[in-house]
Amino acid sequence: MSDSTAGAQRDTKDLARKYAKFSRWQHSQGLALIDFADPRPGQSVVDLGCGTGTLTVELARRVGGQGRVVGIDPSPARLAEAEAKRDPALTQLCYEEAKAEAMPGLADASVDLIYANYSVHWILAPRGMFREAARILRPGGRFVAEFLDAVPPLILEFLTLMPLGEEHKAENNFMNTAAWRDAIAPTPLEIDLLETLTVDLHYTGLDDFYGWLEGTSQGAFDRAKLTGPQRQAYAQRFPGPLDMPLRARRFVLRKKG
Ligand SMILES: C[S@@+](CC[C@H](N)C(=O)[O-])C[C@H]1O[C@@H](n2cnc3c(N)ncnc32)[C@H](O)[C@@H]1O
Secondary structure, eight states: OOOTTHHHHHOOHHHHHHHHHHOHHHHHHHHHHHHHHOOOTTOEEEEETOTTSHHHHHHHHHHOTTSEEEEEESOHHHHHHHHHTOOTTOTTEEEEEOBTTBOTTSOTTOEEEEEEESOGGGOSOHHHHHHHHHHHEEEEEEEEEEEESSOOHHHHHHHHTSTTHHHHHTTOOOOOHHHHHHHHTTTTEEEEEEEEEEEEEEESSHHHHHHHHHHHTTTSSOGGGSOHHHHHHHHHHOSSOEEEEEEEEEEEEEEOO
16 A cells, blocks of 8 residues: 555656646635635644645735744645745745654644645545644644545546556545544544535536646546547547536644643
């Protein structure tokens, strides 16, 4: 079985750029999640699984010059893309290569808000993640996340055609509500909210969809690996825009004390 950084090791600058270009729905969900999490001026925020940093920058604007935002991601390619477009005026913002399960650069009880947009399903050791979140949060601090709850059938279909499809499926962790509660229970984190939701995905056509899937799967899907007949069959099946519902999950956890 792959570890939680297998995708990060496979990642490249081109895939990171592709993700930044095609991840429109993750971006708009992420902006809504920032409004929902409501980071305040002066707060210390972690963007967990920050990817190419487009939302990390918005978090940094919200906390202002007296605040601090640390973007955490295990993929050097995504972090390089985030650094490349960093506004030097945002001195409150920095990036660190780390995994949710171990963030040694962050001191105990130093963080007001952990924000995670579509990264929690990538974390294969959720108990380790919650333990580490509880360590770095201040009493009263919050962990606010939205993430995938299941892979849509069309994506699963494409992954079965890929040499890395099975490996990629093993890189994501999906649990039911009881399992999420169990993983959180040993920690000093209280559940304020744990809910499922549906997000409507829209792609202008197959190229748009392929570009997004290549970027988000960190190359596990690669349209070049489809055979000619497979490519033709999909072009006939999806001649126009593609729409699909996505099952997602959201939680708000609060550190006791
Ligand atoms: C779908 S992207 C989301 C990126 C960003 N939050 C956004 O909304 O655009 C998922 C990110 O989770 C990161 N990731 C994978 N495993 C992780 C782990 N164990 N800890 C933290 N982040 C991880 C990936 O490298 C990737 O950048």
